[in-house]
Amino acid sequence: MSESxxxxxxxxxxxxxxxxxxxxxxxxxDLSLPxxxxxxxxxxxxxxxxxxxxxxxxxxxxxxxxxxxTAKDIPGTNLIGVIFPDQPLLVEDRIRMVGDRLAxxxxxxxxxxxxxxxxxRSNVEPLPGVFDPxxxxxxxxxxxxxxxxxxxxxxxxxxxxxxxxxxxxxxxEAEYHIGGQEHAYLEPQACLAIPERDRITVVASCQCxxxxxxxxxxxxxxxxxxxxxxxxxTGGAFGGxxxxxxxxxxxxxxxxxxxxxxVRFLYHRELDLQVTTKRHAMVVRHRWGADSDGRLLFAEVxxxxxxxxxxxxxxxxxxxxxxxxxxxxxxPVVRVETRIxxxxxxxxxxxxxxxxxxxxxxxxxxxxxxARKLNIDPVEFRRRNLLTNRKAKTCTGQVLPAPVLAxxxxxxxxxxxxxxxxxxxxxxxxxxxxxxxxxxxxxxxxRGGQFLDRSSAVVILQPDGSVIVRVGLTEMGQGNLTAIQxxxxxxxxxDPEQVQVWQPDTTTVADSGPTVASRGLHTSGRxxxxxxxxxxxxxxxxxxxxxxxxxxxxxxxxxxxRVADGKSSxxxxxxxxxxxxxxxxxxxxxxYRSEPREFDEETGLGNPYSSYAIACHVxxxxxxxxxxxxxxxxxxxAHDVGRVxxxxxxxxxxxxxxxxxxxxxxxxxxxxxxxxxxxxxFTDYLIPTSxxxxxxxxxxxxxxxxxxxxxxxxxxxxxxxxxxxxxxxxVCDALEVxxxxxxxxxxxxxxxxxxxxxxxxxxP
Amino acid sequence: xxxxxSITFRLNGRTRTxxxxxxxxxxxxxxxxxxxxxxxxxxxxxxxxACTVLLDGRPVPSCLIFAVxxxxxxxxxxxxxxxxxxxxxxxxxxxxxxxxxxxxxxxxVVMTSVALLEHSVTDPDERKxxxxxxxxxxxxxxxxxxxxxxxxxxxxxxxx
Numbered sequence: 013m014s015e016s017x018x019x020x021x022x023x024x025x026x027x028x029x030x031x032x033x034x035x036x037x038x039x040x041x042d043l044s045l046p047x048x049x050x051x052x053x054x055x056x057x058x059x060x061x062x063x064x065x066x067x068x069x070x071x072x073x074x075x076x077x078x079x080x081x082t083a084k085d086i087p088g089t090n091l092i093g094v095i096f097p098d099q100p101l102l103v104e105d106r107i108r109m110v111g112d113r114l115a116x117x118x119x120x121x122x123x124x125x126x127x128x129x130x131x132x133r134s135n136v137e138p139l140p141g142v143f144d145p146x147x148x149x150x151x152x153x154x155x156x157x158x159x160x161x162x163x164x165x166x167x168x169x170x171x172x173x174x175x176x177x178x179x180x181x182x183x184x185e186a187e188y189h190i191g192g193q194e195h196a197y198l199e200p201q202a203c204l205a206i207p208e209r210d211r212i213t214v215v216a217s218c219q220c221x222x223x224x225x226x227x228x229x230x231x232x233x234x235x236x237x238x239x240x241x242x243x244x245x246t247g248g249a250f251g252g253x254x255x256x257x258x259x260x261x262x263x264x265x266x267x268x269x270x271x272x273x274x275v276r277f278l279y280h281r282e283l284d285l286q287v288t289t290k291r292h293a294m295v296v297r298h299r300w301g302a303d304s305d306g307r308l309l310f311a312e313v314x315x316x317x318x319x320x321x322x323x324x325x326x327x328x329x330x331x332x333x334x335x336x337x338x339x340x341x342x343x344p345v346v347r348v349e350t351r352i353x354x355x356x357x358x359x360x361x362x363x364x365x366x367x368x369x370x371x372x373x374x375x376x377x378x379x380x381x382x383a384r385k386l387n388i389d390p391v392e393f394r395r396r397n398l399l400t401n402r403k404a405k406t407c408t409g410q411v412l413p414a415p416v417l418a419x420x421x422x423x424x425x426x427x428x429x430x431x432x433x434x435x436x437x438x439x440x441x442x443x444x445x446x447x448x449x450x451x452x453x454x455x456x457x458x459r460g461g462q463f464l465d466r467s468s469a470v471v472i473l474q475p476d477g478s479v480i481v482r483v484g485l486t487e488m489g490q491g492n493l494t495a496i497q498x499x500x501x502x503x504x505x506x507d508p509e510q511v512q513v514w515q516p517d518t519t520t521v522a523d524s525g526p527t528v529a530s531r532g533l534h535t536s537g538r539x540x541x542x543x544x545x546x547x548x549x550x551x552x553x554x555x556x557x558x559x560x561x562x563x564x565x566x567x568x569x570x571x572x573x574r575v576a577d578g579k580s581s582x583x584x585x586x587x588x589x590x591x592x593x594x595x596x597x598x599x600x601x602x603x604y605r606s607e608p609r610e611f612d613e614e615t616g617l618g619n620p621y622s623s624y625a626i627a628c629h630v631x632x633x634x635x636x637x638x639x640x641x642x643x644x645x646x647x648x649x650a651h652d653v654g655r656v657x658x659x660x661x662x663x664x665x666x667x668x669x670x671x672x673x674x675x676x677x678x679x680x681x682x683x684x685x686x687x688x689x690x691x692x693x694f695t696d697y698l699i700p701t702s703x704x705x706x707x708x709x710x711x712x713x714x715x716x717x718x719x720x721x722x723x724x725x726x727x728x729x730x731x732x733x734x735x736x737x738x739x740x741x742x743v744c745d746a747l748e749v750x751x752x753x754x755x756x757x758x759x760x761x762x763x764x765x766x767x768x769x770x771x772x773x774x775x776p
Numbered sequence: 777x778x779x780x781x782s783i784t785f786r787l788n789g790r791t792r793t794x795x796x797x798x799x800x801x802x803x804x805x806x807x808x809x810x811x812x813x814x815x816x817x818x819x820x821x822x823x824x825x826a827c828t829v830l831l832d833g834r835p836v837p838s839c840l841i842f843a844v845x846x847x848x849x850x851x852x853x854x855x856x857x858x859x860x861x862x863x864x865x866x867x868x869x870x871x872x873x874x875x876x877x878x879x880x881x882x883x884x885v886v887m888t889s890v891a892l893l894e895h896s897v898t899d900p901d902e903r904k905x906x907x908x909x910x911x912x913x914x915x916x917x918x919x920x921x922x923x924x925x926x927x928x929x930x931x932x933x934x935x936x
Contacts, residue, residue, distance in 0.1 A: 035814015
């Protein structure tokens with residue numbers, strides 16, 4: 013396939029853009045059916061208690077109520093956890109978290125359903141709870157489950173430690189407190205369950221229809237084949253619709269199964285913010301050493317994740333945090349310990365970066381501290397320690413293939429940053445600073461999750477030469493439909509408008525795992541190429557017949573089938589028409605799974621990922637030191653992407669990732685009081701607006717091909733990871749202080765420069 | 777309970793009459809009675825802007841407007857922008873620049889952008905301030921700004 017194969021790397025119209033821009037895209041909330049009921053849930057308002065009784069009587073008599081269900085009404089197994097069997101769908105006796113479900117209601121209107129849910133009374137015996145992840149690991153702390161709050165420990169043990177640890181000329185010790193984050197997708201959780209007696213369809217806003225399929229099958233005690241999950245157009249996800257949608261879907265499915273009527277469950281925003289998964293809050297302790305020439309000698313990292321009340325995906329998040337703890341730097345001696353603590357806080361889950369952003373903030377802060385101690389410019393200090401073609405050993409000892417673009421990313425981002433000219437701003441923003449940060453990110457599922465690292469694809473050639481494609485990975489806004497359209501069009505040499513990619517459902521594609529880990533294009537794109545290879549085993553002989561050549565000489569390009577020597581050609585639709593006329597099978601399937609990898613769980617050494625992407629962000633900020641306000645003025649991003657498949661979608665990932673990370677770095681504070689979120693609304697939980705956006709420059713480096721289609725690499729999470737660290741470093745540069753806490757809210761910033769500030773005592 | 781009132785307003789250029797109870801939100805009237813689901817509910821509290829419609833040309837969050845208060849007014853939703861197959865310049869521009877990702881904020885963003893163009897708000901910083909009531913979590917807003925600029929350049933003798 014030629015290098016400049018259209019439409020690769022261009023910016024043709026997104027497949028889903030016109031329907032979205034005209035309001036015709038039907039999200040779950042836009043779907044309704046005759047007789048449809050509406051779901052609501054009665055929840056715990058305390059974080060730790062034992063249920064004595066639940067009184068449904070007042071709710072049962074309310075008008076328009078069709079069903080009220082509790083745990084005893086579940087025909088299957090009352091378990092919802094995606095990895096561990098620790099979370100019931102409906103509470104039987106023990107409450108571990110605010111928002112634990114006590115009962116479900118189906119009613120003829122949403123208002124009636126919520127009124128009835130509000131009339132359900134529970135009699136509970138309060139139990140002591142634990143809300144601090146460090147305290148949760150102490151002996152004698154209240155237990156969330158079983159006999160220990162320590163869910164799991166991961167380690168990386170590499171290099172001989174004893175001498176370097178004590179003899180390093182420069183040592184930095186620090187403890188970072190990194191806050192959680194709410195996904196704040198614009199479309200709240202939503203699903204619609206449609207029963208057919210002993211089978212059921214659920215239309216859901218989600219990242220993984222296959223997780224929902226398994227959850228519903230378990231709750232209803234039905235075979236997987238009786239459960240059809242259709243992915244609805246999904247209004248943003250960012251990890252928040254990986255595991256969580258199984259919960260509302262199982263609730264709606266249970267109510268639908270019970271009533272025999274369609275049941276729609278739409279979360280309102282406050283509920284969504286209050287009970288859905290969050291990014292893990294983490295405490296990261298560092299002890300890193302360097303020699304007097306500014307070369308890293310060792311890195312000790314001790315990280316604790318607050319899992320909240322249920323395991324959810326915490327083990328796999330921690331697994332990734334563990335191996336991402338030292339960034340793209342060459343460190344001869346590494347000791348990482350990553351522990352997961354259960355608490356009675358809201359349970360944490362997948363969120364863009366999967367633990368890597370938190371440890372990256374810590375790693376990049378420590379890099380700046382070391383640079384300052386050594387009196388070396390932070391960029392130069394990174395240059396001296398970056399992974400290169402010759403020093404290519406990652407945290408886990410995996411050797412990256414050349415070329416390693418870490419230094420190229422650093423230089424390109426720094427160059428772009430130097431071109432920025434600050435405009436006139438409010439003079440109170442009188443302090444200015446620059447911060448740099450990087451990331452090295454494994455762009456497929458970790459070795460521990462590699463059994464899920466595959467994708468199914470189906471390609472159906474139509475008699476008019478147009479093509480239907482389905483893949484098992486989902487579109488949630490990131491552009492996977494368009495990326496797959498682009499890959500298909502390039503592989504068949506046809507215009508992208510001739511390719512329609514439809515959202516997956518579990519009856520059309522095989523279980524492909526979750527759309528996470530920046531692997532959507534990589535994994536499903538390779539599966540499509542496999543399907544097209546199979547299709548061509550049947551298509552090329554037909555084209556060869558029409559062209560009068562050997563099937564091996566057939567090329568597809570320019571909407572034609574051609575003989576390789578270029579002398580004769582035939583329009584692609586003619587070949588499709590001839591295939592149909594000869595009744596040749598026009599559907600083909602494809603499959604891709606990542607390569608098996610060696611990895612030692614005990615030492616954390618080996619190859620956790622099959623390939624990596626590198627990125628560098630440089631942030632320039634202006635700070636009002638009196639009010640503690642920060643304006644990010646410019647971010648320069650350089651990304652090692654392998655190959656750009658769709659340019660404006662790729663840029664959009666980076667711009668969106670940076671702005672989302674800026675929110676996490678500066679304003680998005682989850683205020684928890686005994687496990688209850690005090691700010692479940694966008695008035696108090698502040699995500700960036702258009703008025704907060706910095707100038708952003710994006711550079712793509714395409715010199716290090718990845719394993720995705722046409723050499724593409726993942727981008728969704730690398731686009732997020734370095735930005736918060738770069739902003740933190742820029743604020744610290746501006747104020748000439750070290751701040752070890754995220755987000756950098758005004759009180760945090762003011763206290764950093766003026767610890768005696770009398771008005772802020774008692775604030776973190 | 778108070779009785780329903782009959783109200784008449786122009787919705788996307790057509791005169792429509794509805795019987796509405798006093799607490800009915802304009803958002804629900806548009807989505808349910810009028811069957812136009814392009815306008816989205818993202819928060820129900822006037823915080824996110826996904827439900828933005830034009831009320832006599834002004835962008836408003838329809839989740840905070842009582843339908844009964846709209847009697848005699850002119851309402852434009854996302855469904856009212858295109859003329860047949862011809863999209864509004866801001867719709868074309870959003871497609872062209874890549875301002876659409878998940879699409880859930882998009883109808884609201886587009887309606888506010890139409891108002892910015894109609895009111896000739898040309899200063900980029902002023903535009904960013906006026907668009908701040910429309911949250912977008914996907915795009916980082918950059919390509920939305922690009923789209924407004926592009927639409928202004930190509931804009932619209934023949935539109936709205």
